[in-house]
Amino acid sequence: MALDVVALPKVLLHDHLDGGLRPQTVIDLAAQSGYDGLPETDAEALGRWFRESADSGSLVRYLETFGQTVAVMQTAEALHRVASECAQDLAADGVVYAEVRYAPEQHLEEGLTLEEVVEAVNAGFRDGERIAAAAGHPIRVTALLTAMRHAAKSTEIAELVVRYRDDGVSGFDIAGAEAGFPPTRHLDAFEYLRRENAHFTIHAGEAFGLPSIWEAIQWCGAERLGHGVRIVDDIFADEQSLADVTDTGTVDADLVRLGRLASYVRDRRIPLEMCPSSNIQTGAARSVAAHPITLLKQLRFRVTVNTDNRLMSGTSMSREMQLLLDDAGWTVEDLRWVTINAMKSAFIPFEQRLALIDDVIKPGYDPVG
Ligand SMILES: O=c1[nH]cnc2c1ncn2[C@@H]1O[C@H](CO)[C@@H](O)[C@H]1O
Numbered sequence: 001m002a003l004d005v006v007a008l009p010k011v012l013l014h015d016h017l018d019g020g021l022r023p024q025t026v027i028d029l030a031a032q033s034g035y036d037g038l039p040e041t042d043a044e045a046l047g048r049w050f051r052e053s054a055d056s057g058s059l060v061r062y063l064e065t066f067g068q069t070v071a072v073m074q075t076a077e078a079l080h081r082v083a084s085e086c087a088q089d090l091a092a093d094g095v096v097y098a099e100v101r102y103a104p105e106q107h108l109e110e111g112l113t114l115e116e117v118v119e120a121v122n123a124g125f126r127d128g129e130r131i132a133a134a135a136g137h138p139i140r141v142t143a144l145l146t147a148m149r150h151a152a153k154s155t156e157i158a159e160l161v162v163r164y165r166d167d168g169v170s171g172f173d174i175a176g177a178e179a180g181f182p183p184t185r186h187l188d189a190f191e192y193l194r195r196e197n198a199h200f201t202i203h204a205g206e207a208f209g210l211p212s213i214w215e216a217i218q219w220c221g222a223e224r225l226g227h228g229v230r231i232v233d234d235i236f237a238d239e240q241s242l243a244d245v246t247d248t249g250t251v252d253a254d255l256v257r258l259g260r261l262a263s264y265v266r267d268r269r270i271p272l273e274m275c276p277s278s279n280i281q282t283g284a285a286r287s288v289a290a291h292p293i294t295l296l297k298q299l300r301f302r303v304t305v306n307t308d309n310r311l312m313s314g315t316s317m318s319r320e321m322q323l324l325l326d327d328a329g330w331t332v333e334d335l336r337w338v339t340i341n342a343m344k345s346a347f348i349p350f351e352q353r354l355a356l357i358d359d360v361i362k363p364g365y366d367p368v369g
């Protein structure tokens with residue numbers, strides 16, 4: 001019998017709220033707000049436009065597509081709807097716990113305050129959770145507040161994370177174009193968060209390589225890495241071993257040597273929030289089969305599987321997992337492993353993570369695994 005990936009419990013740590021709207025919702029919200037900049041007015045055509053435009057091979061061009069979603073997310077009602085649908089869509093796909101991120105500073109154009117943005121999104125998530133539970137798909141969603149790396153609001157956003165940490169916000173992130181905007185530009189924000197015992201992840205090692213990962217971990221103190229795929233630049237193997245990973249999904253670990261940074265990441269169990277389809281679109285990986293996630297899994301890095309932007313990639317958690325099964329030699333046991341990895345790496349308290357692992361995730365995989 002074919003494996004039903006949708007039915008498996010899944011954990012999502014890296015998903016952008018403004019990268020996951022339903023195409024029809026973009027159209028509805030544009031009509032409501034009078035925004036006339038959409039490139040298409042039919043839902044199917046608009047969905048295709050996002051996927052094709054994001055398929056640029058460049059992170060900077062990929063990010064340009066967010067202008068269209070952010071434009072229609074400027075009121076409390078719009079944010080509430082987008083957040084509610086996000087929770088419902090993830091739950092329908094079998095996600096049981098998600099950390100969904102967005103940049104509050106990008107939603108102030110119509111006069112909302114940062115606090116009003118956070119409260120509208122939180123209310124939307126609570127609404128979506130209620131609807132999903134009633135439909136038989138319980139999910140818990142927490143928010144990560146992102147600061148944009150080219151901007152200068154990171155300290156303010158970090159303070160917002162601390163203010164709302166007991167009210168639906170589990171952590172902080174920085175995102176945006178990587179080259180030219182090293183995470184150390186935001187050192188004050190990271191130092192503040194560490195003094196406050198708050199959690200944060202950093203987009204690093206996606207469009208830029210090892211120096212970005214090194215700064216994120218060793219200067220800034222990132223608990224997790226958004227993407228982190230370029231850590232493979234610090235992993236050395238002969239051509240044949242790498243070809244084996246692509247062909248068979250396995251590698252002889254004895255033939256692989258780790259540099260100091262890669263060793264550190266593995267030794268410290270630093271979670272990698274990997275997003276295969278997104279990486280192919282931005283040129284950070286060639287294909288699912290050749291994506292470094294399989295080598296990193298094989299070498300027992302703390303790998304997690306994520307969507308990044310469901311709209312721009314036309315994807316879902318189930319689709320990312322199915323691609324790994326179909327193209328990269330993964331098994332259901334691997335899916336169980338990355339799901340538990342992700343739950344262990346979440347920014348909610350330990351006992352809550354453990355309860356989800358024991359009560360929801362393990363029982364969900366037992367019938368098949
Ligand atoms: O893969 C990515 N790398 C870097 N930045 C990203 C990525 N995906 C989305 N964003 C950026 O994060 C903002 C807040 O959600 C988005 O508006 C987009 O600019």
Ligand SMILES: [Zn+2]
Pocket residue numbers: 014016175203226308
């Ligand atoms: Zn991202």
